[in-house]
Amino acid sequence: MRATIVGAGVSGLTTAVALLEAGWDVAVVARETHESTVSVVAAAVWTTTVAEPLESTRRWAIVGWHRFAEIAADPESGVVPLRQRELERTDPGPTWWETTPYARRMATDELPPGYGAGFEVDGFMIEPLIYLRWLTERLTALGGTVTIAEVVGFADLDGDVVVNCSGLGATVLVGDESVSPIRGQVVAVANPGIRDAVADESDIDRIAYVYPRSQEVVLGGTRHVGSVDPEPDQIITQQILDRCAQLDSRVGGLEVLDVRVGLRPGRPTVRVERELVSDGRPVVHNYGHGGAGFILSWGCALEVLDLAATAC
Numbered sequence: 001m002r003a004t005i006v007g008a009g010v011s012g013l014t015t016a017v018a019l020l021e022a023g024w025d026v027a028v029v030a031r032e033t034h035e036s037t038v039s040v041v042a043a044a045v046w047t048t049t050v051a052e053p054l055e056s057t058r059r060w061a062i063v064g065w066h067r068f069a070e071i072a073a074d075p076e077s078g079v080v081p082l083r084q085r086e087l088e089r090t091d092p093g094p095t096w097w098e099t100t101p102y103a104r105r106m107a108t109d110e111l112p113p114g115y116g117a118g119f120e121v122d123g124f125m126i127e128p129l130i131y132l133r134w135l136t137e138r139l140t141a142l143g144g145t146v147t148i149a150e151v152v153g154f155a156d157l158d159g160d161v162v163v164n165c166s167g168l169g170a171t172v173l174v175g176d177e178s179v180s181p182i183r184g185q186v187v188a189v190a191n192p193g194i195r196d197a198v199a200d201e202s203d204i205d206r207i208a209y210v211y212p213r214s215q216e217v218v219l220g221g222t223r224h225v226g227s228v229d230p231e232p233d234q235i236i237t238q239q240i241l242d243r244c245a246q247l248d249s250r251v252g253g254l255e256v257l258d259v260r261v262g263l264r265p266g267r268p269t270v271r272v273e274r275e276l277v278s279d280g281r282p283v284v285h286n287y288g289h290g291g292a293g294f295i296l297s298w299g300c301a302l303e304v305l306d307l308a309a310t311a312c
């Protein structure tokens, strides 16, 4: 069976590898290579998510956890285990992740002052540039191809199935008006040897996080719905630096290496769904992952595989 996949961000590349591993012929077509996607800007941590639809996203996230655990065994993959403390000023009540073996609700005496709840999460740090290159190499080694081109409709594409992993591009490509940009800005600082992460999840629009990578620490973050400004904002940079230094004093005063901006593909619910296009061929959609595209990537890709296989 042959599939054409639109998009070379984390969703498109992961779906391509999942289909190739299942024996499909796969061609990826994307307007930009992975280096220019929002996927490269992501903090790219496997952590908890409340993306909707929750009954699907928690399943996809758990599938992803297990796949990233396998991938982390390859030192070339850019994926490493990461222990994180997720702190909440107000207790969110029961959560799906504390029912898993890789998250633990912290005891009251373990919480910093001012916090009502916290979770210790054993997740993964994914260095996007390294990981997306690793995925692309795996795709090529399995016989897949990547072509850089704009897609204006599905009818001209080859394949028994088309998979739409166009992220924010779905607004134009399939006229999905429920997709909207959610601007995010992060600050990369030199890593003095930090290996554990901490995040304050109390305010969804002003999440603060300290995520260490091999060479840098990613400090975040912001969430501005509808904003498309690609330029870093200096005031926001300073706010991020201040908030993160309050959260974790180890990052105060570190050298700023880079400031990055990306537009998350926001949608009220992640869309993984099959439909028929005008020529009768199935299209499987896989977009609208908002701030959870890495977390959900393997779960969504394997669901696409099921939907594609049963369509042919």
Ligand SMILES: Cc1cc2nc3c(=O)[nH]c(=O)nc-3n(C[C@H](O)[C@H](O)[C@H](O)COP(=O)(O)OP(=O)(O)OC[C@H]3O[C@@H](n4cnc5c(N)ncnc54)[C@H](O)[C@@H]3O)c2cc1C
Residues within 6 Å of the ligand: 006, 007, 008, 009, 010, 011, 012, 029, 030, 031, 032, 033, 034, 037, 038, 039, 040, 041, 042, 043, 044, 045, 046, 149, 150, 151, 152, 165, 166, 167, 168, 169, 170, 173, 183, 184, 185, 186, 220, 221, 261, 262, 263, 264, 265, 286, 287, 288, 289, 290, 291, 292, 293, 294, 295, 296
């Ligand atoms: C600051 C920040 C922090 C983040 N942190 C995390 C995190 O910790 N964990 C996590 O899981 N997620 C995180 N995210 C979210 C994550 O980055 C996204 O959910 C994910 O990258 C979306 O991937 P995608 O492949 O669906 O879309 P994209 O990466 O946007 O890729 C879309 C692809 O489709 C192509 N395309 C679009 N339209 C067309 C067209 N008409 N023709 C041809 N090609 C087309 C594009 O060229 C591109 O290749 C973060 C995002 C930001 C901005």
